[in-house]
Amino acid sequence: MVQNIIDVRNLSKSFDISSKEPGLKGTIKHFFRRQTKSLKVIKDISFEIKEGEIVGFLGANGAGKTTILKMLCGLIYPSEGSILVSGYIPFRRKENFLKNITLIMGQKQQLIWDLPPIESFYLNASIYDLDKFEAKKRINKLSEMLEIDEELFIPVRKLSLGQRMKSELLAALIHEPNVLFLDEPTLGLDINAQRNLRKFLQKYNKETNATICLTSHYMKDITSLCKRVICVHEGTISYDGKLDLLLKKLSPFKEILIVCRSEEDAFKLENSGFNVKNKIKNEITIKIENNSITSSLKTILNNFDIEDLFINEPPIDEIIGRVLIKKNHDI
Amino acid sequence: MISNLINRKIFTLLKVQYSNMLEYRVEIALWAISGIIPFFMLNIWTNNNLNESINISDVMLSRYFLCAFFVRQFSVVWVVFSFEEDSLMGKVSPYLIQPLNPFFRYFAQHLAEQITRFPFALMIAFFFFIFNPESIWIPNLVILFLSIVSTFLSFLIQFLIQSIVACLCFWTEKASSIERLLFIPTLFLSGLLAPVVSFPTYVKSWIYLTPFPYLIDFPANLLSGNETNISRGLSMQILWIFLLFPLFKKIWSEGTKKYTAMGS
Numbered sequence: 001m002v003q004n005i006i007d008v009r010n011l012s013k014s015f016d017i018s019s020k021e022p023g024l025k026g027t028i029k030h031f032f033r034r035q036t037k038s039l040k041v042i043k044d045i046s047f048e049i050k051e052g053e054i055v056g057f058l059g060a061n062g063a064g065k066t067t068i069l070k071m072l073c074g075l076i077y078p079s080e081g082s083i084l085v086s087g088y089i090p091f092r093r094k095e096n097f098l099k100n101i102t103l104i105m106g107q108k109q110q111l112i113w114d115l116p117p118i119e120s121f122y123l124n125a126s127i128y129d130l131d132k133f134e135a136k137k138r139i140n141k142l143s144e145m146l147e148i149d150e151e152l153f154i155p156v157r158k159l160s161l162g163q164r165m166k167s168e169l170l171a172a173l174i175h176e177p178n179v180l181f182l183d184e185p186t187l188g189l190d191i192n193a194q195r196n197l198r199k200f201l202q203k204y205n206k207e208t209n210a211t212i213c214l215t216s217h218y219m220k221d222i223t224s225l226c227k228r229v230i231c232v233h234e235g236t237i238s239y240d241g242k243l244d245l246l247l248k249k250l251s252p253f254k255e256i257l258i259v260c261r262s263e264e265d266a267f268k269l270e271n272s273g274f275n276v277k278n279k280i281k282n283e284i285t286i287k288i289e290n291n292s293i294t295s296s297l298k299t300i301l302n303n304f305d306i307e308d309l310f311i312n313e314p315p316i317d318e319i320i321g322r323v324l325i326k327k328n329h330d331i
Numbered sequence: 332m333i334s335n336l337i338n339r340k341i342f343t344l345l346k347v348q349y350s351n352m353l354e355y356r357v358e359i360a361l362w363a364i365s366g367i368i369p370f371f372m373l374n375i376w377t378n379n380n381l382n383e384s385i386n387i388s389d390v391m392l393s394r395y396f397l398c399a400f401f402v403r404q405f406s407v408v409w410v411v412f413s414f415e416e417d418s419l420m421g422k423v424s425p426y427l428i429q430p431l432n433p434f435f436r437y438f439a440q441h442l443a444e445q446i447t448r449f450p451f452a453l454m455i456a457f458f459f460f461i462f463n464p465e466s467i468w469i470p471n472l473v474i475l476f477l478s479i480v481s482t483f484l485s486f487l488i489q490f491l492i493q494s495i496v497a498c499l500c501f502w503t504e505k506a507s508s509i510e511r512l513l514f515i516p517t518l519f520l521s522g523l524l525a526p527v528v529s530f531p532t533y534v535k536s537w538i539y540l541t542p543f544p545y546l547i548d549f550p551a552n553l554l555s556g557n558e559t560n561i562s563r564g565l566s567m568q569i570l571w572i573f574l575l576f577p578l579f580k581k582i583w584s585e586g587t588k589k590y591t592a593m594g595s
Contacts, residue, residue, distance in 0.1 A: 015591060070592050073428050077588045091588075098430040110425035112347065114354040119347050126343035127431045172425075 005179060005211045006049035006072060011081035013042040013067055041067050043235040044081070051178075052209040054201075056216065056226035056243070060324040063232040065215040066183050072213060073103045073181045085179060099128055102177040106187030109168055111156045117167035118152045121174055128175035135174065142170045146200055162193035169200070180204075182214045186221055198224050219317045231323050239323065250322060251314045253287040258300065259308040260284065269304050282307075340431055341439060348436075348443035359444060363451035366403050369396040370459070372524050385529045387557070393466045394555035395526055397459055398478075402550045403523060404452045405445050406486040410437045411510045414497035419504060424592050432583075434494055441490065470554060477561060478554035484568035485546045491575035492542070498579070501586030516541070522548025526557075542571040 017039045020030040042064045049055050057065040070076045071083060074090030074097065083090055088097035111120045118139070125135030143149060146166045151159055159167065165185070173180075182201075186194040198221060205212055216222055222229060222243065229246060231239040239246055253275075260266040260282045269284055270276050274296070277285040288296045293311075300306065352359060373396035376382055382392045414437065417423045426433035460467050470478065492513065499506040518524060520543035527538055527548040538544050545568045552559040 070424075075424055075427055075592050076590060093428070095430040098428055101428065103425065103428055105421075105424070108421055108424065110422075112351055115347065115351055119350060123343055123347045124429070126339050127429050129339070129430075 002050045002052065004048045005051040005086055006047075006213070007082075007084040008048070008072075009046050009082045011042060011045050011068075011071065011083060012040060012079050013064075013071060013076070014038045014040045014079045040079075041235050042071070042078075045232075045235075045237050046081075047230060047237065047240055049211060049213065051211055052205070053228060054205055054212040054214065054226050056214050056222040056229045057232060058222065058229050058320060058323060059215075059232035063324070064235045065232050068232065069103070069181045069183050069213060069215060073101055074098075075103065099175055100177055101179045101181065102172040102175070103181045104168060104172045104183065104185050106165070106182075106184035109156075109164065111164070111167055111171055113157050114155055116153045116155055117159075117171065120156075120167075120171050121152075124171050124174050130175065138174050138176065139170065142173060145203060146170060147196065162189050162196075165189060165193065165197065166200075169197070173204070176208065178208075178210050180210055180212045182212060182216075184216050185214070186216060186218055194218065194220065201225060219320055222320070223316055233324070246323065247316070247319055248290060250319045252290055253314070254290060254293060255285055255287055255312040255314065256297075257283060257285050257310040257312065258304075258306060261305040261307050265305050269300070272303070274300075341435065344435060344439035345443055348439045349446060352440075352443045352447040356447065359447045360451045362444075363404060363448045363455065366400065366407065367455070368523060369399040369403065372396060376525070381529075385526070387526070387528075390465055391555065391557055392526075393463050394468060395551055395557055397456060397466065398551035398554040399523060399547050401452060401456070401554070402482050402485060402547050404448060405482050406489055406546065406550075408441060408486065408489040408493045410434070410441070410490060411493045411497040411507050413437055413440070414494075415500050415505070415507050418500045421592060423590075427587070427590070434583075437494075438490065441486070445486075468556065470556065474553065474556070477565070478550055481545075481550040481553055481565060481568060484565070484572065485550050488542050488568060488571050488575065489546060491572065491579050495575065495579050495582055498582040498586040501589040516543055517546065520544060521546040522551060526552070539567075542567075542575075545571065 015038070016036045018030075018034050018036045020026050020035075045068070057068060059065045067076070071078050072085055072090060074085075074093050077091050086097060086100050088094055088100075090097065090101075111117055112123075121139050122132075122135055125132075125138070130138070139152075143152060146169060148163065148166045148170070151163045151167065156164060156167065169185075180201075185201075186197055189197065201212060202225065204210060212225070214221065214225060226243055228241065229239065229243045230237055231246075255277060258266075258269065260269060263282045266279060266282045266284050269286075270279055274286040275288070277287055279285070297309075300309075373393055376392055376396075377389055382389060387395070414423070414433075417426075417433075423433055426436060493510065496506050496510050496513065499509055503509070520527070520538050520541060522544060527535060527544045530538060545564060549559060549564040549568070551557075553561060553564065
């Protein structure tokens, strides 16, 4: 039986935020009497993640995804509730816990800017108590997986964003962590670099059975890596489950573009009781429920003279976009 | 455990930071040159014969200010500014989840810079002796060793004070403004502008209860051969380190609970 590696119970987080009215009057008022209010950004959430799972955290900007990741890795202190990651309370930052996890933030870097990445790798290796031989072995293995070689010896400031991100990953994974927290790891990368990074993460997960928690605004990251997603809406979990189930739930129809041999056939099809989305001359688009696709297509092919037929999946960005603005009772 | 930490982590950090510092050698040379306040002060003291009032000869006074320059070069600390910037920009976040306190990185950075600026400081001393040949002296090995120890202790005290102030970033975000408050007493009471012996007796007795005279005055007097109570000076330095270290640990552990990982 696969064990839970992350266990979150009734977790909440509040931040004290100071507010200021606009203009000079507001500035003076703010100087003498600062107004702060407590803002609850995470509200009583609970979930579990099993060892080896890749879970995507989805949510609009400011929904609380990154705050959840920061609490899971022990960077910030929860206001209420409990978290256990690999059996440790993250915020206590015990050495054995820290040796088990890593956090990669797409827009932040830990590599030393003026030195080649290899220097940062050996530094991290010594921080994680790896001897030189082991460090070299791991650097070779990871650089092969990430397909980087010469870049290791070029100062970080001279590397492209994609090369830098690969080096960041290597630096963050040199201690072979069991739990990876990735906050928008593909941010700013071009399509090829994004694809390579996803390939690497899939491979890493397969080879090491590491658990990966990921946030991303690129739906391709989520769909190609995560079977399970947790949707966060205004600090609460609006959905926690399989991605394909969510998609089915939110988009129970498929769109089928049918090209009829004649306009007459198209007219007949339009009036045969199907849910027609639009019709242009002999081309007609109908919406069919996922569970009746086969029978409906059989009927169409048997009764109408069809020249061509295209089944379109609804655009995933559009569906997920709908999730991001929904509360759980709407999903 | 501790020896492993010192041998491997700190040594590697030091090596990496030294390589990093060498990328900025011109800047470090300029920094070294910018620390010549003691020479200006020497000029003011000797031109106005101020040393007569405290019974220090011109030669001993010039040695004192040269030593003050050296001690300052190897004990100057800027951790509050580095930490504040890193904290506000979110750069501290990746370091916080590594099994090594981020302050070790800053510590290694300072040590690496001291090693880098050593040849420049020697060069400045060389020119100083060319213009003041009567000031040349060779301290005996024991005194030299004790001076190096006390300079390092002075660096530790300043590092701890600034680290404590730096941790206030967790509450105020602009901890460097608090550091400015400490800058004034450090400047006047540390012996950088005038040997502490020149203060009135009543004031002196209070000054010696603070950590400031042990930052520059004591190590500089020790190295230059001026009269000083070595055992008292070293004991006070160690005492201040023992007082400041637990305070730093406490403020660090409370502060990290307040950390919001801004900018990341």
